[in-house]
Amino acid sequence: MPDFEFVLALVSRWLHILAAITAVGGTIFARAVVFPTLAPLPDEERARLHAALRERWATIVKAAIGFLLVSGLYNFMVTATQSRVPSWYHMVFGIKFLLALAIFAIASLLIGKSPAAQAVRSRAPLWLNLNIALAVAVVCLSGVLRTAEKTPKPPAVEPIEIPAPN
Ligand code: HEM
Numbered sequence: 001m002p003d004f005e006f007v008l009a010l011v012s013r014w015l016h017i018l019a020a021i022t023a024v025g026g027t028i029f030a031r032a033v034v035f036p037t038l039a040p041l042p043d044e045e046r047a048r049l050h051a052a053l054r055e056r057w058a059t060i061v062k063a064a065i066g067f068l069l070v071s072g073l074y075n076f077m078v079t080a081t082q083s084r085v086p087s088w089y090h091m092v093f094g095i096k097f098l099l100a101l102a103i104f105a106i107a108s109l110l111i112g113k114s115p116a117a118q119a120v121r122s123r124a125p126l127w128l129n130l131n132i133a134l135a136v137a138v139v140c141l142s143g144v145l146r147t148a149e150k151t152p153k154p155p156a157v158e159p160i161e162i163p164a165p166n
Contacts, residue, residue, distance in 0.1 A: 009078055012071040019067035023107070024135045026060060031128040058111035065104050072100070083150035096141040099134050106131045 034053060038046045076093060079085065106127050109120040120127055 005078075009075070012074045015067050016071040016075060019064040019071070020139070022060060023064035023068070024132075024139070026057065027107070027128060027131055027135065030057070031125060031132060035125055035128070054111055061107050061111050065107070068100065068104075072097075079150060082153060084153055085148050085150055089145065089148045092141055092144055096138055096145065099138050099141070103131055103134050103138065106134075 038049055041049070080090075106120070109117045110124060110127060110131075111117075112120075
């Protein structure tokens with residue numbers, strides 16, 4: 001029977017992939033389908049529809065960010081504590097993590113209500129393009145991380161006491 005840690009790592013991986021495809025797919029859908037479809041509508045109708053769509057999408061974005069952070073940090077912790085990885089692994093992970101934080105910040109502004117969020121939203125297609133480009137980079141870097149050879153760390157050796165010679 002698989003042990004608890006194995007199942008937890010598998011569930012965490014599933015959640016990570018599901019949250020990533022939902023967030024990235026939704027962003028591409030918004031840019032390629034929603035915005036061009038809303039563009040020709042009269043201002044008032046477009047603003048009403050945009051607000052309604054944004055409210056529903058906001059719930060999904062918040063959940064996706066939460067799942068990505070929790071599952072991603074858990075996956076990283078398991079890898080870092082249990083396996084030996086090549087020296088480049090941590091650098092690539094660091095870049096991926098920073099790019100992911102930038103994506104989360106832009107996505108949060110696109111769904112937010114603050115004046116800063118409104119300024120970002122007034123040029124939403126541009127910011128969506130940037131987030132899609134960043135997400136492609138993050139997925140590519142994740143693929144690179146996946147190729148890293150991970151060898152289990154040997155168990156810690158208990159120090160043995162050598163009796164002093166008489
Ligand atoms: C936009 C956000 C993100 C996207 C699109 C994304 C996407 C992915 C994808 C596609 C994988 C490969 C899954 C697999 O083959 O098992 C992956 C793996 C991983 N992700 Fe993310 N991720 C994101 C954010 C994060 C964050 C915020 C963290 C850390 C806090 C993180 C940590 C990891 C780790 C540790 C792995 C495993 C890498 C390995 O195979 O060694 N990810 N991610």
